[in-house]
Amino acid sequence: MVTEERVDEWARLLIEECVGVQPGWQVLLIGQPLARPLVEACARRVARREAYALVRYRFEQSANAAWLKEAPAELTGTTAPITAHEYEAASAYVAIVAPDNTRDLSDVPGERIASYLSAMRALTEPYLADEKPWVGTYWPTEALAQDAGMTLRQLEAFVLGAVLVDWQALAKDMERIAARFDAADEVRIVGAGTDIRFSLAGRTGLVDALGANLPGGEVFYSPVEDSAEGVIEFGEFPACYQGHQVGGVRLRFESGQVVDASAASDEAFLLAQLDADGGARRLGEFGIGCNPGIQRHIRNTLFDEKIAGTVHLAVGHGFPNLGGTNVSAVHWDMVKDLRRGGRIELDGQVVQEDGRWL
């Protein structure tokens, strides 16, 4: 149940733990109208921290669709100077996604969306580069529930279960896991249709707990770029990216490159992404899902990549702060379930079997 107490605790995690609002700050609270209970709970929490809450609702998650469809082409890759100033001057931002229709940009031409998003990306860069705090979260709505194949009530329970976990305890567990992977050179993942090895030698992982995503709950790396060898089949869940759901993705790597790719459905989209640029066939991320509150796949990467007992590999852009050097416009996380017949080996030693740590 989405009670007032739980929403307030959610807001506390966002404002006090993830962002750490300080007196005098100007905090952008960006949300969609359906997220009102959480937006207002955040505004109250910001007020109690003696900081300014700048509340901005927008109808679509990432752009003003009506404007973007009709604006002259030369304006679509720009933002209003007032908007640019706002991101520059803000101390932090909180984004609460709560769509009433997850396809609400579907009649805007893709190149317009891309050019607008790249303009917005320039504004959010200092936040994504960890110079200023930010956090993103999802408020359960009927539209998100529909995509997840759930009722709203089920999705509410699911999201709260993923958000309201004992983060201190989970962070400790994940730090132990990260220490073990940090110390290893080679990772091997074995499972249904899968036997792949890659190297983490010299790389350190990041623990995602009360950071830029709520829920967090993963440990992630940028693997050594030319190291991946073998096959992985993402047969348990569709690989979701940019509104596409590609079933049965199978990738074969040689010297870090995808040399063979196939899918059971929407294969053309998969191949187009892999051919997007020079970096799209290499791994940018290896992540280990650790959130015990997330047990099922809901076709929403923010949650799915955190399922305890799964791993994910992203083709495309790597994390420079984790030593990653791969550059690409693509970063597509694909989630592999290891809970029914899978294992992770580090330098030849099994550390997880059927999703359970040994």
Add this chain to the structure above:
Amino acid sequence: MADPRVEAYARLLVERCLDVQAGMQVLIRTTPLARPLVDALSRLIARRGAYVVPRIDFTMWPTNAAWAAEAPLELVGELPPIDKHACDAMDARMTIDAPENTAWGAELDSERRALTKKAEHYFFRRTISMQIPWVSCQFPTRSLAQEAGMTLEQYEDLLYGACLLDWEAEGAKMNGYRDRFDAADEVRIVGPDTDLRLSVAGRQGEVDDGRVNMPGGEFFYSPVEDSAEGTILFDVPTHYQGVPVSGVRLTFRAGRVVEASATEGEETLLAVLETDEGARSLGELGIGCNPGITRPARSTLFDEKIAGTVHLALGASYPSTGGTNESAVHWDLVKDLRVGGRIELDGAVVQENGVWTI
């Protein structure tokens, strides 16, 4: 199906009221309920090559009631630098009243309400002095309909009937009445419980022919600041920041309110008068002329335009009409003259029972 009147209304606002030019940053403040109008406006503004800067909240930006109820008082009384910058940089602004509940301010005590008014003053200062194009208007909501004692359908008919007029013809009529007032020194308003004289000597009237207010349909003056003498009963109910106020009776000596009472909301009335030095003086005398509006709707925007009414505003005057009164308050109170009232100019009756005799 979309109401075609929304599209016509949006055209009126973008083309006539703001005359949006390429490159402008048009700040639109409203609530999520106005989405059909905001979408139509966004398309039209985009086609003119200008930016939309949406400021959408359930309470009217720059005030967020949830935040303002708990933030330190010194923050509530002053806009954050980011919002001040937007006020300084916007090239045009549109305020679309579209409440889901007109009592939205009820959680704020009178001190906090006064502080939010003080902070908002920064937003109004470039529009009240006519430095940039602006317009205040409404989008029909169930809350506005309820306040007016109507169904939503009836309210939509009222709004669009009052707005979608031949504004050139209305303007010509009002210019004629205005010329008559310009030539006069003393205005006397007589009616039940009412006999008030004030001077417009040396002041020029302005005709609202559907530009800064939509609906338009009034002409107005800043009366000579120390001239008001007598008593007036405002028999059209109103509200102040969501608090209902009716039966307001004011007595003036040398231009200042010396006695005030109300049959409903008297505490609010008295608090408003204490806001600052200028709150007890008149900032406006207006004469309603809109033929599309015939009955009060507890909405100043309409009520002050009812053909056959006059209104007086406590507080800030319009410098463009020669007014010098300064205040954070500008509160219009409406007097119906259609049943037993008259207007005299220098002793000559020009309107009787709401009907012009000139």
